[in-house]
Each structure stands twice: as structure tokens, then as C-alpha cells.
Amino acid sequence: MDTFSPEQREKILESIRTIPDFPKPGIQFKDITTLLNNPDAFKTLMEHLEERYRDRQIDYVAGIDARGFIFGSVLADRLGIGFVPVRKKGKLPSTTVAEKYALEYGFDEVEIHIDAFGDPNACRETPARVLLVDDLLATGGTASAAARLIDKVGADCVEACFILELGFLNGREKMEVPVYSVIEL
Template sequence: MNILTTEEKNIILGSIRDIPDFPKPGIIFKDITTLLSNSEALNTLMSHLEKRYKSYDLDYIAGIDARGFIFGSILADRLGLGFVTIRKKGKLPYTTVAEKYSLEYGFDEVEVHIDAFGDTEATQDAKVLLIDDLIATGGTAVAAASLINKVGATCVEACFIMELGFLNGREGIDAPVYSVLEID
């Protein structure tokens, strides 16, 4: 299992900007746009993920709307795999399967195309890595992992660039969870 060195962690973590009081007072927002614009940090991160997942015998990478699209598509390209989008409700043009999840005040939904991982027979054997930039309370990630399994594929792992460990978001995910950076 590939593990980041302290130097690699510092390169990645040092490239993420903290924005205090965004989107509301008391929140420290972790801004990944500075990681994306830092070629050394982005390459360090993506090389690490490529090394970690090259032996997983994956069929697809699935990214959660919207920042998971960035990391997921880069990783899919590096591994020579297909990339699947898990989108917010109403954004996909073909027949979809949806999963609801709880928010602080209400519910939201994510969707995936019903044939995102191939036809019915191919889907049954599809091994999928789920990826996103951040896991906080876990609602979206739990719903996304559930969607992968709901259409007949297998979510073999959920990967996050950062995890806010104090929120325990990984607990409801029905797959192993890997976080590159854990923030307490």
C-alpha cells in the first residue's frame, strides 16, 4: 500500500488555502483551487493516487459532483480507465438511478446513469473507485457509494483528498475509505 511521505503530505497540505468564515462565520473552508494551480502539489497527489490504485484491478473511477470530477478524471486517465460522473439531481440527460441523503435542513439527491458501468452483465463485475475532494458529514459520499452498488457495480473503496475526521463522515459508507489528508 503506497503511503505518502511527510514531505509529500506537506507539499499537498501546504498548497490548500484556508478561507476563514466561508461560507458562514466559524467555518474554515479548505480551498483546493490553490492545489489545482500548483503543478508540483497536483502531480504529487495524483502520482500518489496512481501508485495506490494501479494494483486494484479497477474498471471505473466515479467522481462526485463537482470537485470529484477533477481528481477522478485525472486518475482515470492515468490508470487507463473510464470515468463516471455522479451528479446532483436533474443534471444527467439519460435514464438515471437516484439516491437521497440528508442535509442539515432537508434532503438532496445524487444520480448516476443506469448504464454508467456498462450493460447489465458487465455492470455486475464492475469494480469502481469513488473519489471526491472532501468528506465532512458523509451524506453525499454515502449516497454516491450506495448508487454504485444500486446499479449493480461494486464500490471497492471511497477515496477523499481530505477528511474532516471529527465529523465521522466515513462511518456510513459501505466500502473501505481512504483519505490522503486527515484534518482534525
């Protein structure tokens, strides 16, 4: 079930509301809150992701602040593995590592706990295998920074998974890890 059937794809797409001119004129915002409150569509999506990643030897799921927390934590629970949040700067309480990324006007940063995937000073045979999850791949700035962070703390970001991808924004080109998008628009 690595790809959705046309009926499953339509079920997910119909459950996502489009808000015109948000947060600014010309933007067609994809609101996933309507997917979250549709139990049939949400279950279909999560069953698909669970099946896709069940046998991939993933050790952790990392979710990007904030909507990636929702999909990532549910998927981690279904896979029986740990969940790690990738947060906006200043939101994590312990020692962190940060990664900057470019915005239209300036920069922003995401952070992760330095020990998110275990003791960074411990000798490991192989690095922890991490799946990065978020709701939307647009320009790729935040997601590529998050993937670099995972590698920076000694883990291996094996793939980045998105519910939606806005292909016309070419965010996939910024990613240095394989990308899987459930639905590309």
C-alpha cells in the same frame, strides 16, 4: 507509496488554502483550487493516487459533483480506465437512478446514469469494480449516497478515496465501503 512522506503531506497541505467563515461564519473552508494551480503539488498527489490504485483491478473511477470530477477524471486517465460522473439531481441527460441523503435541514439527491457501467440487463460474470473519488470527506452524506448508487446500478464500489478528511465530523462512520483519505485533518 500508500502513504505520503511527511514532506509530501506538507507539500499538499501547504497548497490548500483555508478560507475562514465560508460559506458561513465558523466554517474553515478548504479551498483546493490552490492545489490545482500548483503543478508540483498536484503532480505529487496524482502520482500517489496512481501508484495506490494501479494494481487494484479497478474498472472505473466515479467522481462526485463537482470537485471529484477533477481528481477522478485525471486518475481514470492515468489508470487507462473510464470515468463516471455522479451528479446533482437533474444534471444528467439520460435515464438515471437517484439516491437521497440527509442535509442539516432537509434532503438532497445525487444521480448516476443507469448504464454508467455498461448495460444493466447484460449478464456479467462479476460486477464492474469502481473507485469513488471526491476532494473532501466531511459528514459523509453525499459520499455514502454515491457509493449506494454505484451498487444500485449493479457495480461494486470497492473503495471511496478522498484528498482530505475532516475526521472530527465522523463521515467515515456513514460509509459502507472502505475509505482511504490522503490526508486526515
